[in-house]
Amino acid sequence: MVGRRSDPERRERVVRQATDYVLAQGLAGLSLRPLAQALGTSPRMLLYDFGSKQELVTAVLAEARRRGSERLMQGLPPAGATVQERLRDIWTWLSARERAPYARLFFEVHADLLAHPERYPDQAGAVTDWFGPLRAVFADLTTGNDDTATPTLIMAVLRGLLFDLTTTGERERTTLALERFAALLRAPTP
Amino acid sequence: MVGRRSDPERRERVVRQATDYVLAQGLAGLSLRPLAQALGTSPRMLLYDFGSKQELVTAVLAEARRRGSERLMQGLPPAGATVQERLRDIWTWLSARERAPYARLFFEVHADLLAHPERYPDQAGAVTDWFGPLRAVFADLTTGNDDTATPTLIMAVLRGLLFDLTTTGERERTTLALERFAALLRAPTP
DNA sequence: GAGTATATGAAACGACTGTTTCAATAACGG
DNA sequence: CCGTTATTGAAACAGTCGTTTCATATACTC
Numbered sequence: 001m002v003g004r005r006s007d008p009e010r011r012e013r014v015v016r017q018a019t020d021y022v023l024a025q026g027l028a029g030l031s032l033r034p035l036a037q038a039l040g041t042s043p044r045m046l047l048y049d050f051g052s053k054q055e056l057v058t059a060v061l062a063e064a065r066r067r068g069s070e071r072l073m074q075g076l077p078p079a080g081a082t083v084q085e086r087l088r089d090i091w092t093w094l095s096a097r098e099r100a101p102y103a104r105l106f107f108e109v110h111a112d113l114l115a116h117p118e119r120y121p122d123q124a125g126a127v128t129d130w131f132g133p134l135r136a137v138f139a140d141l142t143t144g145n146d147d148t149a150t151p152t153l154i155m156a157v158l159r160g161l162l163f164d165l166t167t168t169g170e171r172e173r174t175t176l177a178l179e180r181f182a183a184l185l186r187a188p189t190p
Numbered sequence: 191m192v193g194r195r196s197d198p199e200r201r202e203r204v205v206r207q208a209t210d211y212v213l214a215q216g217l218a219g220l221s222l223r224p225l226a227q228a229l230g231t232s233p234r235m236l237l238y239d240f241g242s243k244q245e246l247v248t249a250v251l252a253e254a255r256r257r258g259s260e261r262l263m264q265g266l267p268p269a270g271a272t273v274q275e276r277l278r279d280i281w282t283w284l285s286a287r288e289r290a291p292y293a294r295l296f297f298e299v300h301a302d303l304l305a306h307p308e309r310y311p312d313q314a315g316a317v318t319d320w321f322g323p324l325r326a327v328f329a330d331l332t333t334g335n336d337d338t339a340t341p342t343l344i345m346a347v348l349r350g351l352l353f354d355l356t357t358t359g360e361r362e363r364t365t366l367a368l369e370r371f372a373a374l375l376r377a378p379t380p
Numbered sequence: 381g382a383g384t385a386t387a388t389g390a391a392a393c394g395a396c397t398g399t400t401t402c403a404a405t406a407a408c409g410g
Numbered sequence: 411c412c413g414t415t416a417t418t419g420a421a422a423c424a425g426t427c428g429t430t431t432c433a434t435a436t437a438c439t440c
Contacts, residue, residue, distance in 0.1 A: 003385025004437040010387095026305040028218065032428065043428080044388065053428060104304045111301035114294045114356055115216040152354065152367035159353050160346030166304055177342035184374040193415025194407040200417095222398065233398080234418065243398060387436070396427070406417070 011049045014039065018056065019063040023101040027108045030057070054119070061109060068102055069133050084182040086137055087154070091178045094158060095165055103166050131155055157181050201239045204229065208246065209253040213291040217298045220247070244309070251299060258292055259323050274372040276327055277344070281368045284348060285355055293356050321345055347371050 017039045022030060032043040032053060050056040072093070081089070093099070113120050138154050157178070165174045207229045212220060222233040222243060240246040262283070271279070283289070303310050328344050347368070355364045 002439060003383080004387070006386060028302065028305050031426075033426080042389070044390090044430095047429065048387075104301075107297070107304060108301045110353065110357065111294075111298045112218065114297060115218050148363050149366040149370040152351075152363055153347070153370050156350030156354055156364075156367060157343070157346055158350070160348070160350030161342075163300065163349050163353070164342065164346055167300065173338050173342055174346075176339040177346060180339040180343050192409055193413080194417070196416060221396080223396085232419070234400095234420090237399065238417075381440105383438105383440085385436105385438080387434100389432105389434080391431085391433105393430075394428100397425075398423105399425105400423075401421085402419105403421105404417105404419080406415100408413105408415080410412085410414105 014041070014046070014049060015059045015063050019060045019067070022060050023064065023105060027057070027105060027112070064102065064105055072133050083138070083185050087178060087182045087185070090134060090137065091158065091161070091175065094162055095171060095174070100166070103162055107163070107166065131159070134158070204231070204236070204239060205249045205253050209250045209257070212250050213254065213295060217247070217295060217302070251295075254292065254295055262323050273328070273375050277368060277372045277375070280324060280327065281348065281351070281365065284352055285361060285364070290356070293352055297353070297356065321349070324348070 018035060021035055021038055030053075032046055036043045036046055046056060047053075050059065094103075135151050135155055138151050161174045161178055164177075165171060168174075208225060211225055211228055220243075222236055226233045226236055236246060237243075240249065284293075325341050325345055328341050351364045351368055354367075355361060358364075
């Protein structure tokens with residue numbers, strides 16, 4: 001009485017492949033037909049599994065975010081390290097060449113968020129969660145109980161330098177700037 | 191023997207109107223037909239004046255950049271002010287609500303640059319020039335002769351905080367972070 | 381094999397894109 | 411008015427887009 005069994009793995013498999021594709025090709029010009037061809041499937045099936053392109057994109061962004069946080073967690077949460085060491089480690093991880101696709105997608109989503117906020121109901125979440133785990137690493141670096149300034153500043157430096165790096169490609173100059181920031185952080189506040 | 195005279199002002203007029211439109215509507219989904227209708231002209235005329243959509247976009251970006259630098263120059267180059275005062279002034283100017291469209295376009299172009307570098311032959315120029323004049327304001331803030339680290343860091347902080355502000359809208363927290371950075375800068379490097 | 385539920389291909393739909401073609405209009409000098 | 415040059419409108423072109431429709435194929439239980 002039961003017909004053909006559904007394949008629940010297929011959707012997840014497609015999400016993973018589509019995420020690879022989006023990381024490689026970008027999100028802006030994403031189109032179902034080329035995507036389907038690259039994945040060896042058809043636009044018909046993509047819509048069969050996801051209902052609409054928007055839901056596919058949402059799933060892909062969730063997967064990309066998941067990958068980013070995962071590798072970040074396991075990668076480098078130095079426990080008793082100094083601020084400078086933590087900063088350097090994170091910058092090394094963030095600015096690595098193999099992370100470039102993630103950085104690009106990160107900025108691409110941010111731009112799309114500014115243009116179409118309605119597409120991202122979990123407002124700041126979509127973009128900030130990527131950096132959320134990072135923020136935790138520097139949670140102890142506060143000058144007071146409810147000091148959000150220092151973590152915010154650190155995140156801004158990382159994001160701003162990543163912006164610079166992706167634009168200019170000048171790894172040396174941006175890395176020196178991070179070292180300078182680390183030195184400033186070590187100094188006691190006057 | 192000479193026919194109808196050409197109207198050289200028309201193109202500039204259209205560029206200004208189109209720039210207003212792009213600042214308001216964004217660059218990502220820009221389309222000739224809606225743009226033409228909003229400007230009271232036709233796609234035919236836009237292509238007549240600019241040859242292609244790409245050239246129109248290039249002209250619009252140049253105009254937007256021109257406006258940004260212009261208002262920045264006249265706005266607030268404090269001469270003998272302290273670093274903190276300069277930082278605060280610039281952040282006040284950058285983060286002002288009426289600057290939001292520029293910020294959005296700024297990040298939109300950056301994302302597009304990462305996806306299609308070939309469209310921006312003057313590589314870093316397209317995006318960086320917007321911040322170029324700013325950099326000059328802090329040119330004296332170096333620890334050595336060829337210290338690019340400090341200006342780079344300052345620009346990163348401003349860009350990163352602007353990124354945060356446009357995403358979250360939390361003006362108070364981001365402004366506090368800038369104050370924290372200003373305090374760090376005042377401290378002597380140990 | 382019958383019945384049934386899932387999966388999938390082929391094609392079409394309507395709307396949109398940047399751009400081109402062709403013809404018409406408008407402003408000028410002689 | 412005529413010739414000439416600039417400007418413009420209407421329509422078509424060739425393509426892409428997300429999505430839907432319809433029919434078919436596949437895998438499963440009984």
